[in-house]
């Protein structure tokens with residue numbers, strides 16, 4: 001198995017503030033590696049170091065075998081980077097953007113045009129080739145940013161919140177493209193605050209205050225011993241039930257989940273106590289049932305509410 005990213009004690013300080021605190025991880029080729037964490041936890045700072053944009057303060061990182069501190073320019077040429085709030089020019093059309101990026105990566109002539117046509121098709125932008133980027137709906141702006149990121153066929157791409165502010169259908173279509181790319185062998189490191197998207201990742205790491213506090217496959221994270229027991233409560237008045245139970249001493253956390261409630265308990269022994277408290281409340285809730293926690297439950301338990 002080839003390693004696309006190897007980070008060892010990677011650290012970034014801004015003055016005395018430690019934004020990324022000695023994190024170590026490997027990303028294998030062809031993996032979709034998801035990076036989760038609350039605002040300000042250090043996700044973008046890590047990605048910027050890996051993309052050769054920001055120098056590490058300490059530690060080491062290799063991307064596609066290249067040391068990011070020693071040769072950041074070589075890294076930039078080999079990877080694709082879709083930055084957070086990625087930059088497009090409102091007064092350039094879709095086609096003009098792609099031609100600009102083709103030029104930047106030295107893909108002129110027929111090869112460049114063929115790639116542009118192929119990527120416009122793949123991202124559903126062909127019909128909009130002459131529209132100004134500023135006039136595109138949000139989902140299409142993200143697709144254009146992705147096409148610009150992929151035009152030079154990088155082996156590894158870094159996507160920093162690529163679907164922020166995008167509607168659910170467009171997000172799903174965007175993720176179809178990401179999954180296809182990974183199937184074709186592209187390595188993907190991606191950040192998101194949408195935990196439904198994190199289910200598409202092969203590996204996840206949760207960052208908190210610059211440190212990785214949990215990692216593993218989405219499935220393995222749902223079975224971390226520290227999560228205790230998660231139960232679901234069905235009720236017509238979930239908000240009322242939430243208010244009634246969240247201050248109970250044995251409730252470690254509770255939140256709305258779809259049309260039900262998920263409650264974190266220290267152990268299965270607390271299920272009966274919760275059931276008794278619910279029955280006494282007179283709110284008409286169903287008895288609590290054990291469930292596999294969602295990634296939202298895991299996130300809330302490990303790093304606080306998203």
Ligand SMILES: Nc1ncnc2c1ncn2[C@@H]1O[C@H](COP(=O)(O)OP(=O)(O)OP(=O)(O)O)[C@@H](O)[C@H]1O
Pocket residue numbers: 014019037038039040041042043044045046084
């Ligand atoms: N150039 C900078 N100078 C000083 N502090 C910075 C700089 N860049 C980032 N930081 C700080 O480092 C911390 C981590 O920021 P970062 O942007 O990496 O977080 P993030 O996890 O990407 O957050 P978000 O989910 O909001 O995008 C924050 O406290 C931020 O204010």
Ligand SMILES: [Mg+2]
Pocket residue numbers: 043044045084160
């Ligand atoms: Mg960020």
